[in-house]
Amino acid sequence: MSIHQALLGGTAPVGEILLADTAIRIELPPSKHKLAVDRYSAVRSHIERPDSPLFDRVAYFYPQGSMAIGATIQSRKRGDGYDIDIIAELLVSPTLSPAGVLDLLFEAINGPKGSRYHGMVERQTRCVTVYYEDGMHLDITPSSLIDALDPRRSHIFHAKPEEPAAQHRRLVVNCWAFCEWFNARTPADIDFAKAYGTRAMTFDAALLAKDASVKEVPAHSTEEGGKSTAVVALQLLKRNRNIRYAPRKDQRMPPSVMMANFAAQTAMPGTSISGALDVLSGAILAALEAAEGRGQLIDVENPKCKGERFTDRWPENRAAQRTYIEDLRIFRKQLAGLMSENYTLAQKRDLLVAMFGEGPADTVVKDYAARLGRSISTGARGTAPSGRVIPAAAATGVISSPALAQPRGHTFYGSKWPGS
Amino acid sequence: MRRLWPQLDLIKQTGDFAAWEGPLVGIERAHTVQIAMGLPRDGDAPMFRRFPVVRVLSPALVPNWDAPEEAPLPHVFFDYDDLPMSPLCLFDLEKDEWSHRDFLARTTGPWTTDWLACYEGWQATGYWYGGGRHAGSTPT
Numbered sequence: 001m002s003i004h005q006a007l008l009g010g011t012a013p014v015g016e017i018l019l020a021d022t023a024i025r026i027e028l029p030p031s032k033h034k035l036a037v038d039r040y041s042a043v044r045s046h047i048e049r050p051d052s053p054l055f056d057r058v059a060y061f062y063p064q065g066s067m068a069i070g071a072t073i074q075s076r077k078r079g080d081g082y083d084i085d086i087i088a089e090l091l092v093s094p095t096l097s098p099a100g101v102l103d104l105l106f107e108a109i110n111g112p113k114g115s116r117y118h119g120m121v122e123r124q125t126r127c128v129t130v131y132y133e134d135g136m137h138l139d140i141t142p143s144s145l146i147d148a149l150d151p152r153r154s155h156i157f158h159a160k161p162e163e164p165a166a167q168h169r170r171l172v173v174n175c176w177a178f179c180e181w182f183n184a185r186t187p188a189d190i191d192f193a194k195a196y197g198t199r200a201m202t203f204d205a206a207l208l209a210k211d212a213s214v215k216e217v218p219a220h221s222t223e224e225g226g227k228s229t230a231v232v233a234l235q236l237l238k239r240n241r242n243i244r245y246a247p248r249k250d251q252r253m254p255p256s257v258m259m260a261n262f263a264a265q266t267a268m269p270g271t272s273i274s275g276a277l278d279v280l281s282g283a284i285l286a287a288l289e290a291a292e293g294r295g296q297l298i299d300v301e302n303p304k305c306k307g308e309r310f311t312d313r314w315p316e317n318r319a320a321q322r323t324y325i326e327d328l329r330i331f332r333k334q335l336a337g338l339m340s341e342n343y344t345l346a347q348k349r350d351l352l353v354a355m356f357g358e359g360p361a362d363t364v365v366k367d368y369a370a371r372l373g374r375s376i377s378t379g380a381r382g383t384a385p386s387g388r389v390i391p392a393a394a395a396t397g398v399i400s401s402p403a404l405a406q407p408r409g410h411t412f413y414g415s416k417w418p419g420s
Numbered sequence: 421m422r423r424l425w426p427q428l429d430l431i432k433q434t435g436d437f438a439a440w441e442g443p444l445v446g447i448e449r450a451h452t453v454q455i456a457m458g459l460p461r462d463g464d465a466p467m468f469r470r471f472p473v474v475r476v477l478s479p480a481l482v483p484n485w486d487a488p489e490e491a492p493l494p495h496v497f498f499d500y501d502d503l504p505m506s507p508l509c510l511f512d513l514e515k516d517e518w519s520h521r522d523f524l525a526r527t528t529g530p531w532t533t534d535w536l537a538c539y540e541g542w543q544a545t546g547y548w549y550g551g552g553r554h555a556g557s558t559p560t
Contacts, residue, residue, distance in 0.1 A: 343448070369544060369549050372447070388537075389447070412553075416557075
């Protein structure tokens with residue numbers, strides 16, 4: 001039985017089950033994915049409306065970053081929100097300044113008073129952000145194609161309003177090619193996609209039942225849950241980074257795209273989530289330690305775009321680099337504990353809280369304990385030779401295995417503590 | 421017992437009594453347990469002659485006085501002198517769930533691992549998800 005079939009059935013190591021369920025709770029669920037798709041379509045239409053300053057000047061509009069590689073998680077700043085990254089490839093004059101391009105996009109989206117997005121929009125250093133009441137926000141980065149024969153190799157624009165114009169600049173990027181490269185290197189493993197997708201859809205159905213404002217169910221939502229363990233590992237490591245940096249006000253975080261680059265480079269089909277996390281965190285740590293050992297800052301370039309530096313804004317200095325080195329060392333110790341058979345569920349709960357935050361960790365552990373308990377109270381569980389109790393869903397699938405017995409039901413009994 | 425639970429050592433055996441010790445797993449962490457069982461005798465028999473007595477030896481049970489459910493320990497016969505050594509309550513004494521004709525390896529063994537799994541869940545969450553009932557109450 002593969003680790004992925006085991007995950008579907010619940011016979012995988014407990015740490016693996018807890019990691020999968022944590023990832024499902026922090027990622028963009030299929031229903032929210034559809035909502036995000038609807039929203040960016042609506043924003044595009046709005047930018048191109050006849051009275052917009054960008055009417056007929058949006059050449060291409062596409063998701064980038066985590067949205068394009070299926071690795072979106074709840075944002076750092078808003079625990080219940082999601083950051084959706086989009087590139088708006090514009091047909092603008094090459095003489096227009098970086099600030100001019102960003103201001104133009106801001107004006108196009110913000111629109112006149114009373115229009116759809118007015119007051120929901122903020123101009124950032126490299127993008128324009130649209131905020132929604134439910135915590136989701138779209139970061140729309142304007143770009144300009146450099147060469148029509150080199151698709152999507154573009155300039156993006158850096159213009160911090162409080163900085164002098166001399167420091168404003170154009171940066172060469174190719175987000176499109178990077179995402180294509182990433183997706184080609186991290187194909188969904190069929191077994192894993194099925195196991196993970198089933199769990200994700202179960203959770204999404206529960207979420208939809210709670211959130212009446214989300215009306216639509218995506219047509220192919222099970223496919224949205226299908227992904228490789230490398231992507232799930234990336235989501236979990238990003239979540240851990242967000243948790244570690246939450247109290248470090250004003251400190252830049254290691255960039256997601258740098259982490260994604262390592263995830264694609266180290267992806268291997270058939271790996272478990274914990275295995276992929278071990279490899280990914282180990283690869284980033286090794287690269288950071290090597291740079292630190294040379295007395296340098298890590299330098300990661302887009303493998304599909306010469307000159308695009310993923311580490312151009314982080315680490316700012318060696319101290320920032322060392323901070324994340326230490327984070328990764330701690331994370332790898334915690335991961336080993338989570339996968340150890342010598343830790344109790346309570347100890348694993350504490351580790352999960354430290355690694356991914358209290359919210360998802362508590363829910364995941366409670367759900368796991370409840371599933372296990374229900375299987376026992378209904379007598380629908382199997383017992384492995386070690387005694388390990390296998391919950392109902394797994395037991396029904398593998399009950400014919402001689403390694404698993406299905407003992408008869410019983411009712412826990414006992415006395416109550418006096419006065420309770 | 422040796423065939424189904426080879427990890428349990430027979431530590432004492434007389435004509436009408438036997439006890440085993442060894443590791444059992446509920447979720448993943450092994451707990452060393454002791455199972456003691458004697459044949460029934462007339463009169464006011466001790467607990468181990470009425471049903472198998474199971475105790476967790478290590479890691480010791482940890483009472484949780486703040487647990488929302490089942491404080492300080494779930495589904496045990498309280499040993500007021502030594503709480504962590506309280507015997508586990510694995511079946512309903514008022515139903516026909518167990519008799520001296522049953523094999524311990526097919527009842528007490530797996531029921532103990534059921535209890536250990538639920539105990540770990542209770543330790544982690546404060547809630548007992550394994551169902552059951554207390555003397556004088558209806559099942560949950």
